[in-house]
Amino acid sequence: MPLFTKLLHDALLTELSAVTPIIVLLLGVGLTTAIVQALFQIEDTAFSLLPKILVMVAIAVFGGFGALQAFDGLAILWISHAPNLVYHAWS
Numbered sequence: 001m002p003l004f005t006k007l008l009h010d011a012l013l014t015e016l017s018a019v020t021p022i023i024v025l026l027l028g029v030g031l032t033t034a035i036v037q038a039l040f041q042i043e044d045t046a047f048s049l050l051p052k053i054l055v056m057v058a059i060a061v062f063g064g065f066g067a068l069q070a071f072d073g074l075a076i077l078w079i080s081h082a083p084n085l086v087y088h089a090w091s
Helices: 003-040 045-061 067-086
Strands: none
Touching: 003 045, 003 067
16 A cells, blocks of 8 residues: 555544544534424524534533544654655656
């Protein structure tokens, strides 16, 4: 497997592992909010947006479940392999 393909594969796996917990959490909040709205027949859009905004702020404050560390590791991996990519034969 060429090096650039391996690095692309690692980048996609890092992105998936970093973003999946955030998406699952927001999906749970949105589903819970939708159920409460349907149960009590609330049609206020602020009621549906406010919990998601609060959760996004909390995720940003607490570092996003280690997403920053995952992307930091990916950057270190790419920087360490940069010389090999520059001098690599592309044909």
